[in-house]
Amino acid sequence: MxxxxxxxxxxxxxxxxxxxxxxxxxxxxxxxxxxxxxxxxxxxxxxxxxxxxxxxxxKSKEELFKATLDMHLDELRATVVRARESEQDPLEKLRATWLAYIGFFEQNNNIIELFIEERLYFRDQERSLYFTRLERSRDEWRALFEDILRVYPNDEVTASELMDISGQLVHGAVLLSQHTAITQSTRQRVDLMMRIFMHGFIKPGQDNI
Amino acid sequence: MxxxxxxxxxxxxxxxxxxxxxxxxxxxxxxxxxxxxxxxxxxxxxxxxxxxxxxxxxKSKEELFKATLDMHLDELRATVVRARESEQDPLEKLRATWLAYIGFFEQNNNIIELFIEERLYFRDQERSLYFTRLERSRDEWRALFEDILRVYPNDEVTASELMDISGQLVHGAVLLSQHTAITQSTRQRVDLMMRIFMHGFIKPGQDNI
Amino acid sequence: MxxxxxxxxxxxxxxxxxxxxxxxxxxxxxxxxxxxxxxxxxxxxxxxxxxxxxxxxxKSKEELFKATLDMHLDELRATVVRARESEQDPLEKLRATWLAYIGFFEQNNNIIELFIEERLYFRDQERSLYFTRLERSRDEWRALFEDILRVYPNDEVTASELMDISGQLVHGAVLLSQHTAITQSTRQRVDLMMRIFMHGFIKPGQDNI
Amino acid sequence: MxxxxxxxxxxxxxxxxxxxxxxxxxxxxxxxxxxxxxxxxxxxxxxxxxxxxxxxxxKSKEELFKATLDMHLDELRATVVRARESEQDPLEKLRATWLAYIGFFEQNNNIIELFIEERLYFRDQERSLYFTRLERSRDEWRALFEDILRVYPNDEVTASELMDISGQLVHGAVLLSQHTAITQSTRQRVDLMMRIFMHGFIKPGQDNI
DNA sequence: AATGAATGAGATTTCATTCAT
DNA sequence: CATGAATGAAATCTCATTCAT
The missing domain is CATH 1.10.10.60 (Homeodomain-like)
Structure with missing residues (x-):
């Protein structure tokens, strides 16, 4: 009994x-x-x-796959939000966010490939989970860049454009990080990204010599 | 007849x-x-x-897959080399190369996914074809950035660092191009990339106001 | 029900x-x-x-095949042991064993071919199951012939030699039984085998006339 | 030209x-x-x-297979006939024939397996080539044993019976020769076969002690 | 007549999913 | 509700045979 x-x-x-x-x-x-x-x-x-x-x-292996993607996306979002809210200054928010983003994929090896695989296999069925979420968070990113532009006004560039370049830098970093000989820390890489993103590589006044 | x-x-x-x-x-x-x-x-x-x-x-489905990748990589290389040699000015070389690179993946839909699949499936066996080739062409890229730095000297950044940022921008663009609502032409996007890459988004003198 | x-x-x-x-x-x-x-x-x-x-x-078709052979070899062994133990007199043991052996292959049509197929296909891999088992039971056979020679001493022949001849007679019988017009019962054939094996076909005293 | x-x-x-x-x-x-x-x-x-x-x-792989079997059977027959005709004395004819038969299969490794394979694969279609030929030469064998019985009369056994025992001994020898540790020469084995075949292993007079 | 590239039926094996216990 | 043996569709690869050159 x-x-x-x-x-x-x-x-x-x-x-x-x-x-x-x-x-x-x-x-x-x-x-x-x-x-x-x-x-x-x-x-x-x-x-x-x-x-x-x-x-x-x-219900199926596929659903399980999507559930794992969902889980990771939740974690990613939490990580990123936490990072953004840890700073006050808009540029520091950006740096922290980039760092969090890239750091997340460094700690979750091969995850980016999973998101890309989803695109391949379930293309017909619906939009990719990853990019759906990305889309959903665009407004938050845009707001960040609008804040930044408020501090550093520049009427030759829009918040959307900065957001696009930022997206490219970050995703490029994630994609390449596992395959480029990593000679620098993530921190160092993000700092470099920030420097170029802010000022470019051409020193002022040198321009069209 | x-x-x-x-x-x-x-x-x-x-x-x-x-x-x-x-x-x-x-x-x-x-x-x-x-x-x-x-x-x-x-x-x-x-x-x-x-x-x-x-x-x-x-010999096998796998070998066929790799032959496919090889073919695309040959095409990609030819496209990129052609673009680079079509210009004299180093910065214009860079612009042309970026354009060619991104254009190639825009015209060969989903190809980037294939390279990423290779990474997933044949991870154990050997290095990915794509990244092996990328590695091989690093010297050419670096030479380009050295040329650029000769014209626009800047001792706060190395050719390697510029190459890394360039790689991130380009691969990020490729990865995102299929999923972001494309409101601009590739040309326009590359121009934006150039602008930021060269000067950043912060106007000179505005810096830490 | x-x-x-x-x-x-x-x-x-x-x-x-x-x-x-x-x-x-x-x-x-x-x-x-x-x-x-x-x-x-x-x-x-x-x-x-x-x-x-x-x-x-x-695990594979091949493993299934071998399991099949194993099963038959187990049955064969059981049959033969049972026969041998059913008699006391050594010569009668021999007769019973022969009968069991040949009878087994008569009842399990084409089985001998399977053992031979194994030799052909899996030659490279390992020793044939059939002959491995045969080898293993040699001592039992030899013991039987030693018993027989104890009853009918003959220093012109060894137990091993008798065993060899016995093996030839039995395997020859198995191989031929399916293809020779079978005019006699297995019993009759075994009796004939025994007669010749014991006394040969030449009557005593007739020898080199 | x-x-x-x-x-x-x-x-x-x-x-x-x-x-x-x-x-x-x-x-x-x-x-x-x-x-x-x-x-x-x-x-x-x-x-x-x-x-x-x-x-x-x-016409087909199968026909080629049968042609090879035919070729070997022609050789076998020639070998055997040559051996038989090389001797005058009936018993010596027998010894020579056995020797030739066993020797043939010793020199043509695995050939016996081929004949047996034929049985397996083409069972449905027709009679096996090997056994068809065997059948065809029965009369010659029988004649030999009749000759022998004329020299060594024995009304307890028929030429057919001797022929059967002989067939068993020979085919058993062929089948086992590749798998039994061969400690004796073919000649020695044939001599042993002859001795037992002629006189058995029991000495005259010892019989039912 | 000789060749060997092309063919495709057919063989083995895997693995997502179901369902009786 | 959990389990894992059973299932069979589907996938890769082979090889006897054909036939254009």
């Missing part, structure tokens, strides 16, 4: 925890091998659940 | 042509569906050859 | 039974068409399982 | 020779890897001809 009770208690983990375990396991495996090369059996094993449980929680 | 007759006979293409047909078909399909989701039968059909022919020319 | 109900439900066989079903089906098909000409789909169909089940139980 | 002539002379080999080259190449390969595992490309390469030529000479 007492053992009965014990038995019932075993699968004590809440549904929420179960889902989380699975997503965590899946996340690592997807990042390591990609979506197609990761097999559901391996995910189930790593999560410590049966394959049936996996399918009770996620 | 006389060529018509020739066309009706089946196997009168040279081996070279055959390989090319296959790679061309594969290229489109890989770009559209990715490596794993592309079926060798479909490739053969699209190339207008039997599956056996495909396997006579390429 | 109650069992009827159980039968209708699909997967209620034990893992052991499943494996056995598959091996049984495979055995028949291999014996009929040989290893290479037997299609795994056909085996699965005949066993009443899906192809996936077959591969869950046996 | 003169070179023209030279060109025409190139494929100087007669059709007969070509066929022979192909069969010779095929024979080795079939013996080494078996029928199914031998591929026609390899045969063509080894024979030094194109695959088309192979198919001009033999």
């Amino acid at each position: 007492t053992t009965e009770k014990a038995k019932l208690k075993r699968p004590q983990k809440s549904a929420e925890e179960r889902r989380h375990d699975i997503v965590a396991a899946a996340s690592e495996l997807f990042a390591e091998h990609g979506f197609q090369s990761t097999d559901t059996q391996t995910v189930a094993d790593k999560a410590g659940v049966g394959k049936g449980t996996l399918y009770r929680n996620f | 006389t060529t018509e007759k020739a066309k009706l006979k089946r196997p009168q293409k040279s081996a070279e042509e055959r390989r090319h047909d296959i790679v061309a078909a594969a290229s489109e399909l890989f770009a559209e569906h990715g490596f794993q989701s592309t079926d060798t039968q479909t490739v053969a059909d699209k190339a207008g050859v039997g599956k056996g022919t495909l396997y006579r020319n390429f | 109650t069992t009827e109900k159980a039968k209708l439900k699909r997967p209620q066989k034990s893992a052991e039974e499943r494996r056995h079903d598959i091996v049984a089906a495979a055995s028949e098909l291999f014996a009929e068409h040989g290893f290479q000409s037997t299609d795994t789909q056909t085996v699965a169909d005949k066993a009443g399982v899906g192809k996936g089940t077959l591969y869950r139980n046996f | 003169t070179t023209e002539k030279a060109k025409l002379k190139r494929p100087q080999k007669s059709a007969e020779e070509r066929r022979h080259d192909i069969v010779a190449a095929a024979s080795e390969l079939f013996a080494e890897h078996g029928f199914q595992s031998t591929d026609t490309q390899t045969v063509a390469d080894k024979a030094g001809v194109g695959k088309g030529t192979l198919y001009r000479n033999f």
